[in-house]
Amino acid sequence: MKKSVKPGHSECMGMLRxxxxxxxxxxxxxxxxIIVALTFGEKRFGEISKEVHGITDRMLSKELRDxxxxxxxxxxxxxxxxxxxxxxxxxxxxxxxxxIESLKKWGILHRKNILQR
Amino acid sequence: MKKSVKPGHSECMGMLRxxxxxxxxxxxxxxxxIIVALTFGEKRFGEISKEVHGITDRMLSKELRDxxxxxxxxxxxxxxxxxxxxxxxxxxxxxxxxxIESLKKWGILHRKNILQR
DNA sequence: TATAGAACTATACTTTATGATAGCAAAAGA
DNA sequence: TCTTTTGCTATCATAAAGTATAGTTCTATA
Numbered sequence: 001m002k003k004s005v006k007p008g009h010s011e012c013m014g015m016l017r018x019x020x021x022x023x024x025x026x027x028x029x030x031x032x033x034i035i036v037a038l039t040f041g042e043k044r045f046g047e048i049s050k051e052v053h054g055i056t057d058r059m060l061s062k063e064l065r066d067x068x069x070x071x072x073x074x075x076x077x078x079x080x081x082x083x084x085x086x087x088x089x090x091x092x093x094x095x096x097x098x099x100i101e102s103l104k105k106w107g108i109l110h111r112k113n114i115l116q117r
Numbered sequence: 118m119k120k121s122v123k124p125g126h127s128e129c130m131g132m133l134r135x136x137x138x139x140x141x142x143x144x145x146x147x148x149x150x151i152i153v154a155l156t157f158g159e160k161r162f163g164e165i166s167k168e169v170h171g172i173t174d175r176m177l178s179k180e181l182r183d184x185x186x187x188x189x190x191x192x193x194x195x196x197x198x199x200x201x202x203x204x205x206x207x208x209x210x211x212x213x214x215x216x217i218e219s220l221k222k223w224g225i226l227h228r229k230n231i232l233q234r
Numbered sequence: 235t236a237t238a239g240a241a242c243t244a245t246a247c248t249t250t251a252t253g254a255t256a257g258c259a260a261a262a263g264a
Numbered sequence: 265t266c267t268t269t270t271g272c273t274a275t276c277a278t279a280a281a282g283t284a285t286a287g288t289t290c291t292a293t294a
Contacts, residue, residue, distance in 0.1 A: 103216055111135070
């Protein structure tokens with residue numbers, strides 16, 4: 001009769017809190033895709049809109065605002081003919097690289113895994 | 118006048134699809150936390166409930182079902198007094214380690230980053 | 235027989251998230 | 265002046281996520 005090892009709160013807490021913190025900011029259908037789109041360089045509203053297929057103006061606008069508030073995106077207005085607004089990643093959002101890479105890898109793996117059934 | 122490098126669809130597609138695939142399965146407030154709770158070994162319904170603070174029975178039940186359907190959790194019924202049901206990670210969900218680790222790291226970083234303002 | 239613990243399920247909501255559609259401001263240029 | 269382009273915002277509608285609370289089933293045991 002072996003006693004299995006099942007750590008309680010204390011042990012998980014160290015993981016759970018940061019993960020929730022991260023999810024609070026990144027959760028949703030669009031935030032990560034938007035960040036990915038900006039990975040290859042700053043882009044304008046319309047460009048992101050085309051890149052992130054399926055997103056509506058309303059959502060894009062809202063998500064960009066959220067991301068800006070959280071310091072993940074920097075918004076710059078250039079006062080030219082048709083107003084030019086560009087969005088770029090911040091150093092902080094660049095630190096998401098590892099998250100994005102691992103998520104991408106896993107996404108590929110998961111698709112394979114599902115097709116095999 | 119330099120021409121900035123702004124790849125279009127083609128270049129992002131390789132990243133965006135897998136990331137969406139991953140998000141489709143992992144999105145939401147509870148899935149990752151539940152998986153984390155199971156990282157330290159199989160657990161029973163009630164144990165997960167205590168570990169993942171704040172989740173209701175209904176949500177936990179639903180999320181576990183979703184995770185099972187997606188092959189991320191294995192449910193085992195032991196026919197004992199008070200029925201004993203245990204949930205455990207599958208090899209597939211274990212491949213999420215890297216995602217979880219990087220998310221955790223980033224969560225910590227993000228919290229620091231915010232407090233500094 | 236009554237009770238208790240484990241794991242859910244049922245019902246009824248409330249709150250967010252996401253969508254669809256239309257409209258607005260500013261300013262160059264026809 | 266009218267049109268066009270860009271980057272939004274407003275409004276309304278629906279779907280999905282999440283919450284609260286109570287009830288059900290099964291069976292060992294008091």
